[in-house]
Amino acid sequence: MTQATLLLAEHDNSELAPSTYATVTAAVAMGGAIDILVAGDGCAGVASTAAAIPGIRRVQLAEAEALRHPLAEQLAALVLDLAPEYTHLVAPATTFGKNVLPRIAALLDSQQVSDIVAVESHDTFIRPIYAGNALATVRSTDGKKVITVRPTAFERADSHGGEAAITAIDVPELPPLSTFVDEDLNQSDRPQLDSARIVVSGGRGLGSGENFRIIEELADLLNGAVGASRAAVDAGYVPNDYQVGQTGKVVAPDLYIAVGISGAIQHLAGMAGSKVIVAINKDEEAPIFEVADYGLVGDLFTIVPELVEAIRASR
């Protein structure tokens, strides 16, 4: 069978998520033809966007009301129908891909390779284990390779220049297992945490949700995103999906500023890939300083406002 990849696009029926572009880059490194599946409802525009990515052979467009929200049971049934044509099935290792792809892998009798950060060849990949304390190089012996890709580990593919054909596919009957009830999405004009160029994160040291405003002020001044440690999220200072770390989001911005965060291994797992790391902490022994390019010891309630002033003054 000639090598061909089916890539599950992450989108919200109107826009293609940045994670999809990074996943394309990983798929290109695996070799073979690449088709993108855009499954949703009223998402023809997303399919056109995907078709413009260079290097894509075909975009498969599956539209149905039942696909409006990406439910794992239904997407898995859809992909299973398409799978015979493909040697590789890939998706971003975001909550979207992590939810649906293992379901598909099991139905294909394949042992998924999760959250890869590098592609060695069509069957060999590198992935972090133990919260990034080790990197495993693994070769898949399965007939169908099922792979999730860590978006921050790959450059995003170009968004223009491609002219892939778009094929509308018939949506088979989908299993009525789980159904969507509602969602509560955080509305914010800030850049997305997992794709922002600058991230400012706060930890337990902030002490309250109210105090988090100084983090937001700094982030907004830098046109950055706001992140947090688990402790800050658990304490209710900020919403759950701000969490950076082993079990939250993985970020790799040009600049990561950690404020009042001690630097537990589970937190480092989510941000150690950042280009430049700044740590602000009153405890000079805090482990965060071991990974920081620039460490500033002191009280964050004095330092952060000073930093905001200094950046403003120097513009």
Next chain:
Amino acid sequence: MKILVAAKRVVDYNVKVRVRSDHSGVETANVKMSMNPFDEIAVEEAIRFKEAGHGDEVVVASIGPRQCEEVLRTALAMGADRGVLVRSDAALEPLAVARLLGVLAEREKSDLILLGKQAIDDDANQTGQMLAALLGWAQGTFACRLEAVQDGLRVTREIDGGLETLFMPLPAVVTADLRLNEPRYPKLPNIMKAKKKPLETLDGDSLGVDISPRLHTLRVSAPEPRKGGVRVTDVAELVDRLRNEAKVL
């Protein structure tokens, strides 16, 4: 409702693991082992479900070597009713674990299976989804809220961007995220009582399940350490360095 919970024995989350010098894996000899933190949350949720009158029995299962009994005893001390150890000394991948749990679920006639969303050793985040697929059941992954409602469950999930709530009929598989609950510490009398609770051992090789590995681990290495940075004395120096040295402002 019969509830099955899966609990894995893993290297304790406080241990900083070391890669073996021959690159065959990480050092696990003489290292503190514990129940996977997400599985403690799953066990806690199962017990709360039972305490709220939704569950009749909480069975906890662990798959691995003999020492997994410790993990089961912890779950029993927290309040689970019964433990099942599926003994296997092989290195098991998520697909194999899902298959073994599938056999157990049928044997136990489970209505609800709770797992952790991710094991903190392999960081795979697959087993619950695979188990749901193999059984043909609904799945509610990364749950931060679980509610028994008429004819099924309401599961609120942590997704990128916020929260999502799904309804699913039973039987179903649910995987626990960090904020589902705060697990209790077992009290001493309960630890004593747990020693008398039933704990059954099954031979993993005799369950008629294909547990052969599909992945070859060619090499395990330590990540490139970050180069040591500098301490700056004040905000002015920080801004200057970020602008002129790192060029990120």
